[in-house]
Amino acid sequence: MRISGFASGMDIDTIVKDLMKAERMPMNKLTQQKQLLEWKRDDYRELNKLLTDFRNLSFDMTLQRTYSQKQVTTSNTKVSAVASSTAGNGSYTISNVQLATASSKSSSGIITDRASFDSDKSIWEQRDLFNNWTTNTSSTYAGGELESKTGFIQLDGLVDVNKMPNTITGQRMVDGSLTSFTYNLGEDVTLDEKSGRLVFKEPLEAGSTIQGFTYENYQSTLSITTYDETGRELKGEFTLTGSKTMNQLMSEISSSPIGVTAFYDDYSGELKMTRKDAGALVGVDGKSFAISDGFFKDYLKLDDTEQTGQSATLDINGISTTRKSNTFSINGVTITLKEDMPETATITVNNDSEKTFGAIKNYIEKYNELITKISEKTSQAVYRDFKPLTDEERESLSEKQIEQWEEKAKSGLLKNDSILTSGLGKMRSNFYEPLAGASGVFNQLAQIGITTSVNYRDGGKLNINEEKLRQAIEKDPSSVMELFTATGSDNSSQGLARRLRESVGATIQQIEARAGNTSRNNQQFTIGRELLNVDKRISTFEMRLQQKESRYWRQFTAMEKAINISNNQSMQLMSQFYNNG
Structure with a gap:
């Protein structure tokens, strides 16, 4: 419990807060130091992004396609x-x-009753509309012991309940022992025709056995083969499940790699397939399509007749x-x-000399933007009287005042930075140095109309004589390309774009070693380690401040108690003097 001025009448809360303000002054310096480090890190990373973008553009400028449009x-x-x-x-x-022309294949006639058939409903559920659609396969369910609790048996193919045995027999596990059973189809077990499952009304425990049985099913696997320009087969396999609609089947065929567009015409009741690529794309038999027997041919009426592409x-x-x-x-x-x-x-x-001109002009403009930004950062004024604001200082200022203050506080964090000034110097020297061993008529940028500004305030920006650059591209495009793309064993024999890509890349690595990037943790770069150290000092100092604040309160509490005792003693003495009279 903290006793605040009951006996002394002093404003202990205010006194302690004022004392702690003085104690917190070193802490404010630490938080300001942390803020400055974070701002400096962010400034580095902002410039590094610009450098990375320019390095990527430099790579594009080393490619022949940039100059051979x-x-x-x-x-x-x-x-x-x-x-x-x-x-x-x-x-x-x-x-x-x-x-x-493209090859095509159509149904030889109306495949079913147009008025009754719905292309958005299951084909299998509408099988009665396809005349004489019969089973063509006998399958056997092998039976055996069930591995785990299950409520169904999965059958193969499209199964009609009328083609199933009337009963399913086996042995059921009940309380650890097997009991024989005979289940009637439709009562104890039902057939889900969409999924092809025999579903038991009561799931069977693990260990139960089902006796094998034979049943008849309908064809469910369909295939279409087409051919590419070389005659190579492109085969597509399609499964006709109990729930698949005609439109779903057509969509599946159209999106397969066999290169066919398929659709069902509800109006005519016919199906049509057309090759996506025109031309005589046929196989060894002179056909563009090879359709599997069964459902495609018997019921969708896709016979061997086709309109062969030319x-x-x-x-x-x-x-x-x-x-x-x-x-x-x-x-x-x-x-x-x-x-x-x-x-x-x-x-x-x-x-296309205009595209080459545009690529070079854009490259020079991006270079000018980059060096301008770097020059601004390395030459900003430093306002030493403007430190990062504390939380208390922020509370007393408006948003506009905070913005203006921080603008000055952030200024000059990278003034005369050695990494940036060195990188800037290398980029400038890359532009000035002629191309050694050039095979064309041009070996330096000034010859094609790219020169350095004579105004020293421009910081080495480049100027473009557009007319001269266009003339150079028309006169000898290969020589212009060589100026930027030449490969060589040393810097002097390399093209400008290659030189800049290497020097910018080296600057990027140095900046990342100092300021890191979003994929690095603080321990992996210099400023990050400094931030970790400041955080550790802040944490330690915060503990010391808590201890000092507790000490102040203990001292004032002891004072309050002593004054309270003194007051009590005074009152007792006064009372005794008064009573003795």
């Missing part, structure tokens, strides 16, 4: 074309086009040829035929 034009909308970066420049004339015929640069598909490639140019075309279309392939 192709521009394709066609004189007729009935033909389209796309060129890869390896396609050669040139032109192609396409004429006398007859498109490839290859595309056309003239390329005056030479008649055929293609199995409407899409094909010539020397890295992918051509797509869209319509029959007796007239002529011209396809022209040229270098």
